[in-house]
Amino acid sequence: MAQDNLLVVENMHLYFKTRNGIVQAVDNVSFNLERGKSMVIVGESGCGKTSLGRAILRLLPENVCRYDGRCLLNGEDIMELSDEDFRKMIRWKKAALVPQSSMNSLNPVIKVSEQVAEPVLLHSLVDDKDEALKRAAAAFKKVGIPVDFLGRYPFELSGGMRQRVAIATSLITDPDFIVLDEPTSALDVLTQANIMNVLTRLKQQIDISFILITHDVSTSSEIADMAAIMYAGQIVEFTDARTFFGKPLHPYSERLMESVPTLEADDKLGYIPGQPPSLINPPTGCRFADRCNERFELCSQDPPEFVVEGGRMVKCWLYKESGERYVS
Ligand SMILES: Nc1ncnc2c1ncn2[C@@H]1O[C@H](COP(=O)(O)OP(=O)(O)OP(=O)(O)O)[C@@H](O)[C@H]1O
Structure with missing residues (x-):
């Protein structure tokens, strides 16, 4: 590693x-x-x-x-x-998440600054609300939202701006990823x-x-x-x-x-x-085999993760000869 x-x-x-x-x-x-x-x-x-x-x-x-x-x-x-x-x-x-459709999940009756500031207050990362709002302003800057938007409500922002608000919310606690x-x-x-x-x-x-x-x-x-x-x-x-x-x-x-x-x-x-297989009882061999025009006999078995040139991992029997099995 x-x-x-x-x-x-x-x-x-x-x-x-x-x-x-x-x-x-x-x-x-x-x-x-x-x-x-x-x-x-x-x-x-x-x-x-x-x-x-x-x-x-x-x-x-x-x-x-x-x-x-x-x-x-x-x-x-x-x-x-x-x-x-x-x-x-x-x-x-x-570690923070910007969930799917997060820009549409903002609370319509709360100012965006307060929504962005919420994680630092919830996790007691600041002493008071003023400090949290300062952090929100800094997060706004990072994602390129003018700070005078802090006092706005979500419906006053475009879709792109609301998505930036969602990203700012995830940044405010300074996560690693x-x-x-x-x-x-x-x-x-x-x-x-x-x-x-x-x-x-x-x-x-x-x-x-x-x-x-x-x-x-x-x-x-x-x-x-x-x-x-x-x-x-x-x-x-x-x-x-x-x-x-x-x-x-x-x-x-x-x-x-x-x-x-x-x-x-x-x-x-x-x-x-074709369609991807159902994830309920998926095929025991390669899951792509049914749709693959390069399949051959080995594909009825689950392919290992092969590491090929340049350290690339590829889970496919085609790389059996050129690859080594991946060990994490
Ligand atoms: N809580 C759940 N209960 C049962 N099945 C679920 C649940 N959550 C997700 N699934 C199923 O797990 C599989 C993977 O779903 P997931 O949402 O992770 O896929 P995805 O690649 O993110 O799809 P999309 O791009 O459409 O968001 C799908 O078959 C989905 O129906």
Whole structure:
């Protein structure tokens, strides 16, 4: 394990109990994130991205029936902490979440400054409300909201500004990393680009890491240092983003990239025929095999995580000869 890992996730499982069976939303997921770096988790809707983010932050619904693995933050296994200690010591203070649709979840009758300031008051990180509001003003500056917006109500702000408010709220406690779940999905393309610029600037200016959850490959390529590709509850490829966006390796990643529109390409956009498998009793072999045009006999067995040239992890039998098995 490299010395400067901020976060190491090993063999994470998160299963939900439902009337129809057990949903294996996160199934044996491992990755590591170096300090100051950012990663993007990409994959189709329903592949487990949000569940993975919530598993890391231990924000779990009631119907969880399996939740285990290791999650080392600054070398400490935070999975070992009691719920109370996790809430007091980790959530917000070390790791914060900007949930999906957070910009639409602001309380309409409370001024945005008070909503941004709430986490520092709740966690007693400041002595009084004045101090909390000063911190809110500083967070506003960081995300590029004029400070005179502090006294406004959410309905007085545009969608992009409300998303910045949500990001400011996650920054106010100075966490080591933030999980952003689809931070740009409801915004127009220009505003999406603005939000991505805000995140890129923050990464350069303050010592913070991001885990960006998205199904939008193109907006994520700008900010990510690392890319994790999720398919049917598992990470099938994990690599540095620059290499990934240049040349994805897993057949699923390749198809995913072919489906991204570019200005230069005049070919038809690619698509992946079929549907991802159900996460209730998923296939025992490679979960992508049914949709993969490169499948062969071995694909009926669960592929190990192979490490190939450049330290890239790819969970695919095609790399059996060129790769070594990944040991976290
Ligand atoms: N509390 C729950 N109970 C049962 N199943 C759940 C629960 N939460 C999520 N799931 C299921 O787990 C799987 C993964 O869901 P998740 O929301 O993590 O995927 P996602 O990749 O984030 O999707 P999207 O991009 O649409 O947000 C899906 O099949 C979803 O229906």
